[in-house]
Amino acid sequence: METSGTGEQRVIGPGGLDRLIGLLQEAGYQTFGPTVRDEVIRLAPITGVSDLPRGIGDDTAPGRYRLTSRSDGAYFGFAAPADSWKPHLFPPRQVLFSAIRTADGIRFRPVSPPPQRQAFIGVRGCDLAGIAILDEVLLHGDHPDPHYAARRDGLFLVGADCAHPAATCFCASMGTGPAVGPGADLVLTELDPGTPRHRFLVTAPSQRGAEVLADVPHSPAGPPDLRAAAALRESAEAALVRQIPAGEWIPDPEDPRWSDVAQRCLACANCTMACPTCFCVDINDTNDPVTGATQRSRAWGSCFEQRHSSLHGGPVRSSRASRYRQWLTHKLLTWPEQFGTAGCVGCGRCIAWCPADIDITEEAGALRRSS
Amino acid sequence: MTTIDDSLSAHPFFTDLDPDLRRRLAACTQPVSFPAEAAILREGGAADRMFALTSGRVAVGVQTPGRGLQVIETLQRGDILGWSWLFAPYRWTFDAVAVKPVTALEVRIACIRAVLDADPVAAASLYRNVGGVMAERLHSARLRLLDIFGEGH
Amino acid sequence: MTVDPMLPVPYRLLDRMPETRDTVTLTLEPVDEALPPPQPGQFAMLWAYGVGEVPISVAGLPGARRVEHTVRDVGRVTAALCRYTPGDIIGVRGPFGHPWPLESARGHDVVIVAGGIGLAPVRPVVQAILAERAAYGEVSLIVGARTAHDLLYREALDAWWREEVIDVRTTVDTPCSHWHTGSVGVVTQELHRVPITGAATVALVCGPEVMMRVVGATLVDRGVPAEQIAVSLERNMECGIGQCGHCQLGATLICRDGPVLPWASVHDLLGVSEL
Numbered sequence: 001m002e003t004s005g006t007g008e009q010r011v012i013g014p015g016g017l018d019r020l021i022g023l024l025q026e027a028g029y030q031t032f033g034p035t036v037r038d039e040v041i042r043l044a045p046i047t048g049v050s051d052l053p054r055g056i057g058d059d060t061a062p063g064r065y066r067l068t069s070r071s072d073g074a075y076f077g078f079a080a081p082a083d084s085w086k087p088h089l090f091p092p093r094q095v096l097f098s099a100i101r102t103a104d105g106i107r108f109r110p111v112s113p114p115p116q117r118q119a120f121i122g123v124r125g126c127d128l129a130g131i132a133i134l135d136e137v138l139l140h141g142d143h144p145d146p147h148y149a150a151r152r153d154g155l156f157l158v159g160a161d162c163a164h165p166a167a168t169c170f171c172a173s174m175g176t177g178p179a180v181g182p183g184a185d186l187v188l189t190e191l192d193p194g195t196p197r198h199r200f201l202v203t204a205p206s207q208r209g210a211e212v213l214a215d216v217p218h219s220p221a222g223p224p225d226l227r228a229a230a231a232l233r234e235s236a237e238a239a240l241v242r243q244i245p246a247g248e249w250i251p252d253p254e255d256p257r258w259s260d261v262a263q264r265c266l267a268c269a270n271c272t273m274a275c276p277t278c279f280c281v282d283i284n285d286t287n288d289p290v291t292g293a294t295q296r297s298r299a300w301g302s303c304f305e306q307r308h309s310s311l312h313g314g315p316v317r318s319s320r321a322s323r324y325r326q327w328l329t330h331k332l333l334t335w336p337e338q339f340g341t342a343g344c345v346g347c348g349r350c351i352a353w354c355p356a357d358i359d360i361t362e363e364a365g366a367l368r369r370s371s
Numbered sequence: 372m373t374t375i376d377d378s379l380s381a382h383p384f385f386t387d388l389d390p391d392l393r394r395r396l397a398a399c400t401q402p403v404s405f406p407a408e409a410a411i412l413r414e415g416g417a418a419d420r421m422f423a424l425t426s427g428r429v430a431v432g433v434q435t436p437g438r439g440l441q442v443i444e445t446l447q448r449g450d451i452l453g454w455s456w457l458f459a460p461y462r463w464t465f466d467a468v469a470v471k472p473v474t475a476l477e478v479r480i481a482c483i484r485a486v487l488d489a490d491p492v493a494a495a496s497l498y499r500n501v502g503g504v505m506a507e508r509l510h511s512a513r514l515r516l517l518d519i520f521g522e523g524h
Numbered sequence: 525m526t527v528d529p530m531l532p533v534p535y536r537l538l539d540r541m542p543e544t545r546d547t548v549t550l551t552l553e554p555v556d557e558a559l560p561p562p563q564p565g566q567f568a569m570l571w572a573y574g575v576g577e578v579p580i581s582v583a584g585l586p587g588a589r590r591v592e593h594t595v596r597d598v599g600r601v602t603a604a605l606c607r608y609t610p611g612d613i614i615g616v617r618g619p620f621g622h623p624w625p626l627e628s629a630r631g632h633d634v635v636i637v638a639g640g641i642g643l644a645p646v647r648p649v650v651q652a653i654l655a656e657r658a659a660y661g662e663v664s665l666i667v668g669a670r671t672a673h674d675l676l677y678r679e680a681l682d683a684w685w686r687e688e689v690i691d692v693r694t695t696v697d698t699p700c701s702h703w704h705t706g707s708v709g710v711v712t713q714e715l716h717r718v719p720i721t722g723a724a725t726v727a728l729v730c731g732p733e734v735m736m737r738v739v740g741a742t743l744v745d746r747g748v749p750a751e752q753i754a755v756s757l758e759r760n761m762e763c764g765i766g767q768c769g770h771c772q773l774g775a776t777l778i779c780r781d782g783p784v785l786p787w788a789s790v791h792d793l794l795g796v797s798e799l
Contacts, residue, residue, distance in 0.1 A: 280769030322798035334775035445707030
């Protein structure tokens with residue numbers, strides 16, 4: 001991703017944002033953004049601003065997610081979509097290759113990459129950081145994953161600063177928000193929704209972003225725009241109620257808290273599915289009984305499943321306590337050793353979507369105190 | 372010329388014993404040897420000796436009809452053979468046979484019992500060393516009970 | 525063209541040598557493209573068409589682009605691999621993982637303790653040592669198995685034992701009605717009979733985790749520095765390239781940071797139950 005953007009800041013109106021989405025489509029990008037669907041905000045193909053969740057907010061708590069109605073008609077008046085961008089880069093099911101036996105051996109047919117480049121509209125800081133973390137795991141090791149690379153290649157990222165964090169958010173703790181960090185092509189800050197001056201401050205951190213922005217009707221940003229954006233960043237940060245304290249700590253593997261949370265945890269794997277960075281997969285071979293062809297695929301797995309750690313016919317992590325311990329320890333503590341980045345971005349989805357109301361920040365806090 | 376005491380002190384079982392106790396044990400000890408396939412102990416026999424092996428190889432086992440001697444342990448130089456002399460009914464629980472020609476220091480229990488009965492402190496140190504041998508054999512037996520090389524592993 | 529690390533490379537089965545009732549050694553050679561030759565301690569992902577993949581350590585490097593893998597029939601994929609006959613095609617990916625520290629063992633005494641199928645990953649080490657014997661000090665190989673019939677590479681073991689170039693000791697768990705060139709007992713009992721020079725010793729240990737825990741602790745008690753003891757660990761592996769998440773032991777990804785790891789790094793982890 002190029003980072004040689006103009007650094008200059010512009011102001012565009014909602015019409016300008018609509019034009020921006022249209023320009024990206026004309027340039028051959030498949031454009032995705034937040035929409036209201038099935039009583040949640042979730043990511044889907046969009047063609048313009050009318051697809052965005054205008055005037056919709058979200059209200060979350062442990063084990064709770066509700067949409068709310070906003071009076072200001074803000075396009076981005078929510079925290080983060082219920083789902084992360086992960087499925088668009090790393091699908092829940094992915095065929096790795098197919099093969100068929102021939103007279104003189106085996107013929108392999110690799111999977112062809114998707115035909116179109118993607119553009120993500122309205123990426124929150126937490127989710128942008130999530131994409132960078134998946135880049136590290138799947139692209140920057142010794143064995144880059146070509147399927148992720150194909151979807152990641154040429155990805156156009158339009159970030160959106162978060163003005164209304166939810167109660168389950170803790171992005172500031174993880175250094176990922178509420179404002180969007182580095183890595184986007186364009187960054188939007190929505191200003192003064194519900195007024196005639198409803199507009200977006202836009203920055204173009206990348207050359208590519210600057211080029212697209214040049215064709216969108218805009219005016220230069222002035223000090224009031226910058227002040228308003230800064231004030232929003234401050235109020236957003238102040239609105240965060242959850243945190244994970246900084247600094248290293250080593251949990252006691254025999255801490256009774258693990259058993260305590262295990263009694264509540266259902267090992268349902270909602271958290272790992274909702275998480276923007278969880279990448280564990282199960283590999284499977286399936287066969288066509290008619291042609292004799294075989295196919296190797298991967299599908300999202302979860303460390304909460306007993307089969308995840310199966311060895312010599314039995315799981316290493318049999319108890320739920322050991323599996324919850326694996327998930328939390330990996331997400332917060334051992335991931336940085338493995339990949340050089342944090343594992344968690346503080347999006348809080350695991351908290352909202354846990355049917356047992358388990359809160360990673362609360363569990364981490366309790367474990368840290370007794371460590 | 373190596374004395375019995377020198378030989379005992381070179382054997383790991385006796386190395387850390389009080390030198391005075393070791394001298395008195397030496398007076399109850401004689402060097403012995405067994406050719407290959409000789410029976411050293413028989414199950415049910417009177418447990419009246421302890422052997423400190425100095426060379427060769429001993430198979431400890433159980434005679435089973437139709438299967439001959441089932442070997443449950445192999446002992447070599449540096450090992451101790453026989454501790455049933457410590458406990459009633461003072462009878463051997465296994466057979467022991469020389470696999471390869473064996474040399475050992477044979478400690479006569481009747482002789483040392485007098486020594487140990489007279490000196491509880493000395494007795495305690497000897498029994499502790501026997502306990503160590505038994506602990507190691509028990510640990511080994513328990514590991515083998517786990518059948519770690521078996522089908523489930 | 526991006527290299528696809530999940531695409532197997534076809535290898536042909538040249539030879540199938542039964543070792544025990546449930547174990548065979550497969551000799552493979554590339555059909556066309558050859559992968560880089562593995563180093564002792566590394567593993568490959570072997571793919572049985574239509575069944576699946578398993579990680580199998582390299583068990584021998586006979587040269588001429590060939591590679592040997594010893595496979596024990598313990599599940600669907602290994603059962604399929606064990607049934608393959610010469611001419612069959614097996615998919616191979618790799619080599620993966622960290623090898624045995626042969627380089628740092630040079631000039632040292634070497635103690636190798638292997639149990640069960642764990643003898644397979646150390647066989648290429650023994651072969652490498654024998655090929656350059658003068659580069660190493662005293663070398664002992666202690667092999668444990670369930671019964672004498674479960675010992676792998678019996679002919680080779682007998683030959684090594686007879687040649688006395690290295691000190692070979694075999695021991696079996698199960699009572700048996702004949703004694704062979706070995707003992708009845710556990711590997712730690714044989715370990716007590718081997719003179720160990722402490723800091724001048726490098727130890728390589730491979731076998732069931734229970735065995736490695738006991739042997740590792742015994743070696744430390746005998747004065748071998750924990751950094752000079754290497755163990756080969758095993759966890760559920762599905763990709764071999766550090767991307768499926770299954771093989772984690774604490775912060776360690778066994779496929780990427782192991783399977784060979786220093787005792788100093790892992791003995792604490794092995795002591796945590798259900799890690």
